Amino acid sequence: MYQATNSEIRTGIQAFGLMVLRDCGGHDGHVRTITCGFTEHGLPELICLGLPTEHIFPHMNNLFYEMVITKTRQPGPFTTDDWFTMQMQVVEADRKLAAPFAHGTERYYRGSGKTPQYMQMAWPDATGKFPWEPGFDEKYKARQPNLKSGFEPRQEFSMPTL
Template sequence: MAKVREHGWVDTAVFGDDEGPGFSFTTGLWVNTGQPELIMFGMKREITHDVFWDLFREAKAGAPLPIGEPTNRAFENLFAYAFPVAKRFYPDHIGWSRWFYGSDEFPCLQIVWPDRSGIFPWEPGFDTSFVNDQIDLTEHGWKSAVTG
């Protein structure tokens, strides 16, 4: 894959449809930085691409994303969480990365963002107009994956 060799990673955008929201994911972070691949739902591709570039640079510098705790490293003006993606979701969501690695033996983190008030999908008061914009890809649910 030439773009992974040239840039260190590539992103794949999947359009939303009746079955679910649109999302983007990376391929190449694991092999080039030792950090997990990333997936994010419900954001414009340009925003996701910029977030992935910033996180790729940080990963290259040896700064992993904190898992299960709030971080402002994904977005400039709001907190997000990064959670491990359960391997059972790999076939339906990160097929290109599976092909690239030849297996499911690589980690992937889902970046989860809050509503406009900073409330996350598992918290009381989350804006229900965003409820279908992100799919929980964790093994036991976002709420159980929160550590901080």
């Protein structure tokens, strides 16, 4: 899979303010969609695990527009059902847990003096439970690990390395 170079990311940020990056997740094959550009405005980057990029990137672009351009939405946690028929939550992610999933964003900011922070765009299982809630369906834990701040991963989660 093609990975955007730092030069291409910089050009995209200069032209559009934001780049939305896709990573197929290596050996596990789970899709990761991550922004790069919110950090330029002192805001956390967005990361969504396990949903197709083509379904999530328009919402990432809209959030950039609302947070950076019109300033009509705060970057803090929120819940929405405006995007899909399921309710989604956008929560503060623990940088230590999120960074291994954000290869392009981490690579872009490495050595720049800027350290990206993250917000996880999380989706529920069929019963409405989120990854940080007891009873979240086991079959989705590898596809969408919990990155929420304050969460300590259990041993069965294996985090990929950069």
